[in-house]
Amino acid sequence: MTHAELDKSPTDVAAMFDDIAGRYDLVNDVLSLGQDRLWRRATVGAVDAFSGELVLDLAAGTGTSSESFTGKGARVIACDFSQGMLRVGAERRGGASRRGVTFVAGDALALPFADETFDAVTISFGLRNVQDVEQALGELRRVTKIGGRLVICEFSHIPVGVIDTLYRGYLMAALPKIARVFTDNTGAYEYLSESIMDWPDQAALAATIQSAGWSQVAWRNLSMGVVALHRGHRRA
Numbered sequence: 001m002t003h004a005e006l007d008k009s010p011t012d013v014a015a016m017f018d019d020i021a022g023r024y025d026l027v028n029d030v031l032s033l034g035q036d037r038l039w040r041r042a043t044v045g046a047v048d049a050f051s052g053e054l055v056l057d058l059a060a061g062t063g064t065s066s067e068s069f070t071g072k073g074a075r076v077i078a079c080d081f082s083q084g085m086l087r088v089g090a091e092r093r094g095g096a097s098r099r100g101v102t103f104v105a106g107d108a109l110a111l112p113f114a115d116e117t118f119d120a121v122t123i124s125f126g127l128r129n130v131q132d133v134e135q136a137l138g139e140l141r142r143v144t145k146i147g148g149r150l151v152i153c154e155f156s157h158i159p160v161g162v163i164d165t166l167y168r169g170y171l172m173a174a175l176p177k178i179a180r181v182f183t184d185n186t187g188a189y190e191y192l193s194e195s196i197m198d199w200p201d202q203a204a205l206a207a208t209i210q211s212a213g214w215s216q217v218a219w220r221n222l223s224m225g226v227v228a229l230h231r232g233h234r235r236a
């Protein structure tokens with residue numbers, strides 16, 4: 001069973017997601033106690049895509065994060081480098097291009113799109129898994145139109161010490177055990193816990209987004225900071 005380490009080797013990350021693709025969405029719902037649906041709704045609200053717009057959902061996986069952006073008539077490119085995740089997404093929808101969502105294979109570090117293609121770019125639970133976060137943020141900026149927007153939905157840190165300690169206990173002790181009920185690849189869920197704890201806090205991520213050239217960077221916490229939604233704009 002392949003799983004990634006904190007060096008986030010792209011080959012290992014892609015193989016790990018290929019491996020868990022079949023039960024990925026089910027396990028998400030279980031491990032987040034259904035909170036993932038609230039996080040996705042908040043992300044859709046922040047992206048606020050409307051008719052005529054083109055949205056890039058990067059690291060889209062099976063496309064669960066993608067289809068909700070089409071609600072007001074926007075078209076979505078769901079891009080990911082795991083063939084397994086893309087295959088499950090396309091099989092579930094009866095094709096690689098359905099109901100406003102088109103699956104495209106691509107690497108966040110070298111996106112297969114022209115400069116200034118998208119009105120909005122977004123990435124849910126993907127940025128933590130890329131090997132070079134600044135490069136991915138730079139690629140996202142390159143493919144965004146001037147005036148376009150960025151929304152990042154990612155696990156983060158709870159600013160209240162005692163609650164954070166309890167949450168870390170859940171991540172390290174309970175989460176991998178629960179995951180074991182649903183998947184053979186327990187290493188993938190140990191990586192999930194470790195990569196969340198290793199991830200920069202809200203302010204540090206905001207600083208990285210800014211240094212990648214994004215303007216008006218701001219964030220808000222969801223579920224007390226278990227997840228944070230970061231936003232930015234391309235000004236030039």
Ligand SMILES: C[S@@+](CC[C@H](N)C(=O)[O-])C[C@H]1O[C@@H](n2cnc3c(N)ncnc32)[C@H](O)[C@@H]1O
Nearest residue numbers: 017059060061065080081082107108124126129
């Ligand atoms: C945790 S899943 C998130 C999937 C989806 N966005 C969601 O919210 O359910 C992370 C995804 O990031 C993808 N990913 C990681 N690194 C990537 C890269 N460098 N380029 C493209 N996709 C990448 C993985 O293949 C995986 O499908």
